[in-house]
Amino acid sequence: MVLSAAGQHLLRVSRPGAWGQHLLLRVSRPGAWGQHLLLRVSWPGAWGQHHLLRGIGSVSTTAKGFQEKEIREKLQAFPGGSIDLVKQESGIAVLTVNNPARMNAFSGSMMVELEERVSQLEEWTEGKGLIIQGAAGTFCSGSDLNAVRAMSNPQDGMKMCMFMQNVLIRLLRLPLLSVALVEGSALGGGAELTTACDFRLMVPGSMIRFVHKHMGLVPGWGGAARLVRIVGSQNALKMLSGALKVDPEMGLQIGLADGVLEGSLDGSGANALLEAEQWLGCYTTGPASVIRAIKNVVVSGRELPLDVALRTERDVFGTVWGGPANLQALASKAKHK
Numbered sequence: 085m086v087l088s089a090a091g092q093h094l095l096r097v098s099r100p101g102a103w104g105q106h107l108l109l110r111v112s113r114p115g116a117w118g119q120h121l122l123l124r125v126s127w128p129g130a131w132g133q134h135h136l137l138r139g140i141g142s143v144s145t146t147a148k149g150f151q152e153k154e155i156r157e158k159l160q161a162f163p164g165g166s167i168d169l170v171k172q173e174s175g176i177a178v179l180t181v182n183n184p185a186r187m188n189a190f191s192g193s194m195m196v197e198l199e200e201r202v203s204q205l206e207e208w209t210e211g212k213g214l215i216i217q218g219a220a221g222t223f224c225s226g227s228d229l230n231a232v233r234a235m236s237n238p239q240d241g242m243k244m245c246m247f248m249q250n251v252l253i254r255l256l257r258l259p260l261l262s263v264a265l266v267e268g269s270a271l272g273g274g275a276e277l278t279t280a281c282d283f284r285l286m287v288p289g290s291m292i293r294f295v296h297k298h299m300g301l302v303p304g305w306g307g308a309a310r311l312v313r314i315v316g317s318q319n320a321l322k323m324l325s326g327a328l329k330v331d332p333e334m335g336l337q338i339g340l341a342d343g344v345l346e347g348s349l350d351g352s353g354a355n356a357l358l359e360a361e362q363w364l365g366c367y368t369t370g371p372a373s374v375i376r377a378i379k380n381v382v383v384s385g386r387e388l389p390l391d392v393a394l395r396t397e398r399d400v401f402g403t404v405w406g407g408p409a410n411l412q413a414l415a416s417k418a419k420h421k
């Protein structure tokens with residue numbers, strides 16, 4: 085099926101075989117890079133809840149010449165900072181983008197570390213929630229411009245973009261309720277990172293800003309596609325074409341922000357993190373199996389065709405029906421007044 089043929093851009097969607105196989109999107113873009121972009125989405129059929137996540141999460145984004153090992157090695161050549169993960173007893177993990185000397189910009193090694201942390205979270209079966217924050221009171225200023233300058237040829241840019249698209253879509257699909265805690269600035273790739281979370285909480289004085297236009301770019305980490313789904317195409321168009329500074333008030337108004345916190349009392353960020361944990365706790369109360377199932381049915385409802393999403397919902401339902409939490413609720417004759 086050709087969705088768009090404006091003489092230059094072709095988007096062909098073919099769906100070989102029945103559900104459970106592959107969705108192939110071929111985007112031919114003659115001209116500029118003269119390359120094909122091939123997205124292969126694998127949706128395995130028989131999903132237990134644990135496998136559901138893997139199924140949805142197993143998007144591999146490949147393009148001509150894209151080798152994950154190669155790009156990992158290339159990214160590792162730009163070290164600095166870290167991505168720190170603390171998994172807490174409460175079932176809420178805290179992931180910190182930590183490169184304060186560069187306003188938490190993503191060095192190459194941090195991109196690789198983010199992928200490793202996402203893998204760890206995919207294996208964390210007790211988890212219910214995730215808060216992503218920046219170190220030292222600011223969120224993230226996007227890609228490290230030193231790495232960007234050194235990788236400014238289109239081939240390297242494409243590879244980095246595909247690596248980050250994969251990581252961020254896996255992050256969004258984790259069976260955890262995720263929150264971006266935005267203090268200070270979320271710029272460029274930092275703004276894109278906020279859209280890879282289920283919710284965004286902002287503190288007074290913070291901003292989310294897609295500065296890509298001012299860099300002669302568009303988002304490449306999947307941030308535009310996700311932004312459209314969060315705020316709608318009108319607002320996304322304004323945000324991207326105006327490189328708008330979205331403050332908490334505007335964030336709430338357009339649905340980008342899910343809440344405004346009081347924020348840090350002493351500049352340490354500790355208060356904002358506590359507030360974010362309290363906010364998230366309202367949604368993560370309950371057994372991990374149920375919270376994770378909720379996230380999974382929402383992800384499938386959002387991302388899969390309706391018939392497939394319905395089948396997935398049925399499969400996930402089967403994992404909680406008659407489960408410990410369900411039996412306990414039935415035995416307690418719970419009333420929902």
Ligand SMILES: CC[C@H](C(=O)O)C(=O)SCCNC(=O)CCNC(=O)[C@H](O)C(C)(C)COP(=O)(O)OP(=O)(O)OC[C@H]1O[C@@H](n2cnc3c(N)ncnc32)[C@H](O)[C@@H]1OP(=O)(O)O
Pocket residue numbers: 185186187189190225226227228229230232269271272273274276295296299301303304305
């Ligand atoms: C756009 C696409 C791309 C992607 O999606 O992959 C990107 O994300 S490109 C990066 C987009 N971000 C920027 O262009 C940010 C540029 N920086 C700024 O606008 C400011 O530094 C700001 C607003 C983040 C902070 O301003 P402030 O006055 O408070 O502090 P400084 O400017 O003095 O910054 C302190 C220190 O951090 C370095 N810095 C900040 N951002 C980056 C960055 N993205 N990469 C590398 N280094 C960064 C800045 O140069 C200063 O270092 P210093 O050695 O002290 O000069």
